[in-house]
Amino acid sequence: MERTPLEDIAQFLRRLQWTALGVGACWLLWVLAPVLTPFVVAAMLGWLGDPLVDRLERTGRSRNTSVILVFTSMALLVLLILVLLVPLIERQISTLIVSLPRYRDWFTGIAIPWLEQRTRLEISDWLDLNHLIELVRSNWERAGGVATTLLGYLSRSGFAVMAMIANIALLPVLTFFFLRDWDVLVERVASLIPRDHLATASRLAKASSDVLGAFLRGQFLVMVTLGVMYGIGLWGVGLDLGILIGIIAGLLTFVPYLGPASGIVLGVIAALVQYGDWKYVAGVLAVFGVGQVIESYWLTPKLVGDRIGLHPVAVIFAVLAGGTLFGFLGMLLALPIAAVANVLLRYAQERYTHSRLYAGDHPADLLDPATAPKADAATPAGDNGNGNGAAGAERETQ
Known part of the structure; x- marks a missing residue:
């Protein structure tokens, strides 16, 4: 039965509405990216910690007790990383800055002449290591390290200071509530899905x-x-x-x-x-x-x-594309979106390989090898299974 022009127009308008809704959601995400960042981080932490909370619940503890134990463990882990790793990395970078003259001398005196001798390329003419190294050293010394750079940036913008403090203060609070109410949120989302597609x-x-x-x-x-x-x-x-x-x-x-x-x-x-x-x-x-x-x-x-099914190239592209489109929020959302897209693509491939478009008029012959006749390797060609070959088949037909 062919569709009427009015039905075609209605279908086009529905598709146009969904397209407009998607464009509007992307625009809203781009505008609200600074506000949504702590919520996305907290949601990911809540999603990562929910299996531990459920496991503790199965041991007989209450939901609140389990959430407090997991949340405290996560907070102590983050604090330990900050206390141990940040000063260590800054000392290593300071050591690198002090050692840059030695690296410069090694490159200009040993590495580059060795490469020029074997490749016959004038590398030193277009690679000015002295300028590059001095530029790095001057910028680092003027910044005074990571902490000074961060404080200098914050001091130039009072709004940035307030926004960062608000995000840092909100993050543990939001993480706690996501951990506590994660199962409830999942049930509410599931209740909105049409029953036929649940x-x-x-x-x-x-x-x-x-x-x-x-x-x-x-x-x-x-x-x-x-x-x-x-x-x-x-x-x-x-x-x-x-x-x-x-x-x-x-x-x-x-x-x-x-x-x-x-x-x-x-x-x-x-x-x-x-x-x-x-x-x-x-x-x-x-x-x-x-x-x-x-x-x-x-x-x-x-x-x-x-x-996993996530190719490293897809991961890199997703992170870079998300960062380019939506900044830090896009980088956070890149991996979840890539994982969901990967699953949806597999589902679409599964539907396609079971469709009439892929299988043609004989889908069973293509998709189910069990329905095809199997030849016994020990049976001669033309044998019907009783050991008499074509003669046996002829007697059966008689």
Whole structure:
């Protein structure tokens, strides 16, 4: 039955309304990004902590007691990271700034002449390391470190100070309420879904949560573990910048090969500049070799698994695109949106492969190999199973 022109116009208007609604939601998200940032961070923390709260509830504790235990643990973990990691990183960066003249001399006196001799390229003509290093040193010394830079930025804008203080004060409060009421929020959202689509929506939501949870929890633990291992290993080798290099390599681990490759390059350069001895270079290679073996055979299979489905290129694109469109809020929303989009694409592919458009007029022959006749490898061609081949078939027809 063909549709009337009025039905076509009505369908077009409905699609136009949904498009306008989507554009309006994106515009509203862009405008309210500074306000929504603490809510998104708190919601992600509540989502990450809800399984722990549910697990504590199953042991017989009340919801409020479980939330208080999980919230206190999260707050202590963040405080420990701030107390230990921030001063350590600033000392490492200060050490790097002091060591820049040695790196400059090594590059200009050893590395670049060695490359020019073998590539026959005049690298020193278009790479002015002295200017670059002095620019970095002057900017760092003028800033006086991370804390001075941050305080200087805040002092130039009273509104920025108030906004940052409000966000910091709101974050623990919002996180606590998201942890406490997460199950209630999920039930309310589920109650708005049409009953005919509830089973499909629940399956897609669970798959999205599993993908995102496996990536965030597992990859975060892998990054932290490898960062600590690399940092301690390089510090044990004797590198002054070993902890900083280990942290960088650990953070870049979510991109395959980029984390260890960058760590090896930086570690080898640091060893050559500091000692000029291949024995320390061998120590750097040993640290990353052991780390890669542990990651490949234990950390990634145990903590991450093979159910993620988020390609590293897709992760990088999602984070960069979200940051470009919506700033820091877009970077926070990039991974959840990428995980949901990945699940929806798999669902769309599943629907497509079971559709008549893909299978044609004989979907069973294409999609269900069990319905196709199976030939017995031990039976001669033309045999009907009674061992007489074509003759037996002829007798049966008679």
